[in-house]
Amino acid sequence: MTQSVKLTKTYIDNLQASAKDAMSWDSELKGFGVKVTPKGRKVFLVMHRPKGHIGAPKKYTIGTHGEWTVQQARDRAREILTESSKGNDTGAIERADRHRKSSDILNDLADTFLKKHAAQNRTHDETKRILEREMLPKHGRKSIHVITKHDILSVLESIRDRGSPIMANRALAAIRKFMNWCVSRGIIDVSPADSIAHLAKETSRDRVLTPEETKAALLTARTIGYPFGPIVELLFMTAQRRDEVTGMRWSEIDLDKALWTIPAERAKNGKVHDVHLSKCAVALIRSLPRFVLTGKSKSDLVFTTTGETPFSGFSKAKNALDAKMLQAMRKQASENDRDPDQISIPPWRLHDIRRTVATELSKLGIAIHVAEAILNHKSGTISGVTAVYQRNQFTAERRDALDKWCDRLDMITLNDAANGVDNGPQYNNMMAQ
Structure with missing residues (x-):
């Protein structure tokens, strides 16, 4: 690394683009710096070597000047360096997490669930109908890792609001069964359907036809x-x-x-x-x-x-x-x-x-x-x-x-x-x- 200077907003604002990427390193935090691209973009980054890692240092891109203040970027760099001292590569972890969130698509998982698990259950047809009619049209293209309690509640509330409160309860049961299957397969750690209560109170039936x-x-x-x-x-x-x-x-x-x-x-x-x-x-x-x-x-x-x-x-x-x-x-x-x-x-x-x-x-x-x-x-x-x-x-x-x-x-x-x-x-x- 070359000459360093304390990075400030004024200093970075005055940096000019050149034919090649130009780096300025912070004198306050080793490894933290800003890169100016030939097109004038100013990008905060931090160089680090995770504990136990052999080889060249790792580069972690924090974000652009303007979206991040200098102090925010420096604080983030400090977090990355702290994790690095523990042997953690934050960039690799985040890339793996992004890959995970772009995989395990709900449509694909539901298809496997219905074929391999629910098909063995006598309620298969009802479970299939509920998932394909209520859940998958709204969220089927999403990764299960981004499905939230709010997403499930929105499905259930739409069923209730169209005048079918008991069906909302049935839908919750089907969705909960599917999510629990995903937990049992190690796809997710916690079901987003946990702690969701029935939207309608059901009472025991006593109707007898005359x-x-x-x-x-x-x-x-x-x-x-x-x-x-x-x-x-x-x-x-x-x-x-x-x-x-x-x-x-x-x-x-x-x-x-x-x-x-x-x-x-x-x-x-x-x-x-x-x-x-x-x-x-x-x-x-x-x-x-x-x-x-x-x-x-x-x-x-x-x-x-x-x-x-x-x-x-x-x-x-x-x-x-x-x-x-x-x-x-x-x-x-x-x-x-x-x-x-x-x-x-x-x-x-x-x-x-x-x-x-x-x-x-x-x-x-x-x-x-x-x-x-x-x-x-x-x-x-x-x-x-x-x-x-x-x-x-x-x-x-x-x-x-x-x-x-x-x-x-x-x-x-x-x-x-x-x-x-x-x-x-x-x-x-x-x-x-």
Whole structure:
């Protein structure tokens, strides 16, 4: 290094450009200086040799005069030299950090997550839909290393603000699952979704359809047709979960034995579940069309419009079902000399069908442990060691219960007198799942 001088604003302002880079070194801090380029740019830099480093000194560019004051640049140079004395190369560390922040793009990570991890989970389709619809369009091109809590909150709040607060909670769960996977892979150290609370309070459901509503739902479902109509009917006939019914495969069904076997990978509790098919369910399934794929091979999916994926248009279909149910119930009221304008249907969801069936089974005298076995609850009246030995039992009882329920459904849909039947005590404690 050549002659040094205490660098000041006045001194640097008076420096002139020359044909080559010209250096001026600070007399106050060794290694700190300013470079004047042929185009007149004045750049602060510091030369340092990290402890243990063998070879030429390292150059760290701080920034240009004007963006940095002399004192700010000198203080930064002092920080670099302090780190260097510890063996740290600040420039190399920052370059590695910039490279890291330009890699691990969210779109790429989400693709790997959905293919290798989430695909093994029964909620894969919902997780995929949420990430691809809500998170990736806004932040998919960013590195995960720059994703902040604020970014995630902006996604969730936009969902809430369009009138879907519960979906915002579902989105948080999907995003949190993805971020936790990234943590487990060592891609990030801390999830930006940590400590984010649900945007909407969820309360336990206790909605049970009345016999009149059940009748309207079933009769309306028959007018809607395949695939959503039969899905609704089968939900009532079997009391299974929506995604389990919608994802039903022909290979899972033995109509001669009146048996539907839900494999472990599709069951919510991860256990194989045998569902007895009553005469109502067998007749319905026999009436369903079989989707033919290109090449005349048959799709294994029972409910599909593509042959490749299960039916998924629930929101629109459910709205249509509700509208037609209300229309039918008001028509019935008018025929019975009741004011149709006084008829309304409180909000309900397809999962409420399971609670409704549970309630009706209890009124039919079906034991709670048999009803729980039908619903395939992971925990219930029988638990612990006893459950291990009894998990394959109650087959005859379940078959008898669903056959009785089939007869009850026939009575509800065919006998107008059923409209006046008392709904009885609600059987809500079974519906935690």
